[in-house]
Amino acid sequence: MNASAVERLSPVLRPVRAGNGFEEALEQILQVIRLGLVADGERLPSERELAELLRISRVTLREVLKVLQEQGLVESRRGRYGGTFVHTPRTAPDSAELRRRVTDVDVEDVLRFREVLEVGAAELCAAHELTADQSGRLREALAATEDAPLADYRRRDTLLHLALAELSGSPSLAERYAAVRATVNELLDCIPLLVRNLEHSQRQHTALVEAVLDGDPDGAREMMREHCSGTAALLRGFLG
Amino acid sequence: MNASAVERLSPVLRPVRAGNGFEEALEQILQVIRLGLVADGERLPSERELAELLRISRVTLREVLKVLQEQGLVESRRGRYGGTFVHTPRTAPDSAELRRRVTDVDVEDVLRFREVLEVGAAELCAAHELTADQSGRLREALAATEDAPLADYRRRDTLLHLALAELSGSPSLAERYAAVRATVNELLDCIPLLVRNLEHSQRQHTALVEAVLDGDPDGAREMMREHCSGTAALLRGFLG
DNA sequence: GCTTTAAGGTATGCCGACAAACCATTGGCT
DNA sequence: AGCCAATGGTTTGTCGGCATACCTTAAAGC
Incomplete structure (x- = not known):
């Protein structure tokens, strides 16, 4: 051959x-x-x-x-x-572990794929009617991020995005998002959590959920894209 | 528990x-x-x-x-x-096989996920500079679909889309697209190939590749979305 | 027409994952 | 105090997938 x-x-x-x-x-x-x-x-x-x-x-x-x-x-x-x-460790990964993570994963691949999935999910969610249950679930997830203690913010943020992916109506998409997000979280654990970014992020979450609930696909898409670019820039900056 | x-x-x-x-x-x-x-x-x-x-x-x-x-x-x-x-069979799948395929796959899931991946890939491709090699490869794949004999059209169409997914710069995306496209093709084999659709499809391919090579992400995205919606509507019509 | 070579076809022994059954530990309930 | 139920911990025998080595077939090339 x-x-x-x-x-x-x-x-x-x-x-x-x-x-x-x-x-x-x-x-x-x-x-x-x-x-x-x-x-x-x-x-x-x-x-x-x-x-x-x-x-x-x-x-x-x-x-x-x-x-x-x-x-x-x-x-x-x-x-x-x-x-x-x-029993998740409270200590940040040491520099050897950090280096391992950055070399083990293709950071560009992950960030791009993540953005495609998230942006697509947001758009899909906004494009079809959500049931009252589904809207409620989304609102709950958003509220949970709003009054999150700093140490639990990342976790609740993840759950919000995961909820959005599941509400997209494509189980395959949700499954892939879960996988890629797990990798993203591993990367995020390597960089500091900045309160300023967090506040910015939170405003974007609110606008995003609003756009989804208003049935505004274009708005949801652009909001999510901005949101993802933010994280991506942060990670590229610290890890690149 | x-x-x-x-x-x-x-x-x-x-x-x-x-x-x-x-x-x-x-x-x-x-x-x-x-x-x-x-x-x-x-x-x-x-x-x-x-x-x-x-x-x-x-x-x-x-x-x-x-x-x-x-x-x-x-x-x-x-x-x-x-x-x-x-040795691919020349005969269309019989009705039992057709029923099996439609019940085995979640058609909505596949169509939505496919659209998210393709639209994202098109946008990514248009958003970053392609090397001369990459542009060439894309043009070649497009040209191959233009002078395809009817029997080989689907195959060359698949290769064009696959090329786009690979040029997105996200191997994960390309991998998932390959998987989902294989399923889409299995569904497409269940419905007739209409020459009218094919011509329409071909015009969209041309415009899409043009937008990508021009570095026009919005144009590429919308063109691809239209292209996918077309196929999706066709499949929903015949299988739904 | 013989040799070579690249391919499919076959046989053997090993190891890891499995199912199933059992043991040990803990805390609530009576 | 004793029982019960739900959990982690352990043992045993089976079987499927593995690596490896070898056999068979057919076409190219001398």
Whole structure:
């Protein structure tokens, strides 16, 4: 087989899974933690439930949890009302870890893809009628970011954006957004949280949700684009 | 563990892989065929190369090829200059197959996600300078669609869009687009190819590439959106 | 027409993920 | 105090996918 044919296919033919099935499960649980779907101190589902959700055996799942435990990300307690508890580190990543993250991920790729997904989601949300339930959920998520303690801001911000992605009406989009956002959060953990940016961000959130609820796709799109560019510029500045 | 916590996580915690690793490989090779990356009568990479690309053993790969062979999608020939040849069926899918496809895929999800990715890709392409190589590649792909025989139009159209996605500068975006486009093609195979639509489509392609090469993101975006809406309306009309 | 070479086809032994069953620990409930 | 239920922890045997090595086929090239 000549080389060019292989080259033509390689964008599609990725390795079927990176390493063993175990690594994929690890990645997914890390994603849950990075997204803050389970907050610091909260409990993951029981091993039996997690294993079923991920469709892996409990034995393999426990291998994954063991790794997370060794890294201090979770802690297990036995007995009734026990479980696996998330324990996110309070300390910023050291410079070696920082360098690892920046070299491991293609920052430009992530930022671009994120913007495309978020902008698309915002536009989709504004373009179709939301049910009262959905509007309520969005408003709630926005309100939660407004009165967030500084330490929990990133988490609630993530949940707001995740809600928007889910309300886009495209489960595939929401799924990819969750994945890419987990990576973005890992990058954001490498740079300082500036209160000034945070206030700016909050104004954009409000305007964004307003545009979505008003059914103004163009407005929602441009607001979201601005919002994303802001984060992107920040990250490029600190990491580039 | 209460049910709501599980519910909160389930958007992220998908099964780690649908079935065995074998099925994932099957899906990827099907994707190559559906995208037309290997045209009718052309050869796939050798088993040894494919196995390495997918990072699966040759034994498992051969299981996959056996399935494809049984469905008449590929044909293997031994000896030097042999190989595994793609043999796409000329006959339209029967009504049972059609029903299966429409129930198996969430058509709204696919169409929305596709539009978000394509529109985003077009905008990104127009927003950054393309190298002479890249511009050339785009022009070539466009030219190929212009003088395409009817039977090969869909394939060249796919390659043009794929090129655009790759030139977006976000490999993640390109990868997701490839996946979603494979599904779109499967749906398109269920409906008739109308020459009138095709001509319209071709005019849009020209305008789109022009906007991209002119560095006009807004123009590219709107052109692409129109282009996607057209296909979407067609599919919704026939399948909805 | 023989050799070479690149491809598909086959056989063997190993290891990791799995399912299933069981043990150990904890805290609430009676 | 004792029981119960829900959780993490452990053991065992099975099986699918793996690497590896080898066999068979067919066309190019001398």
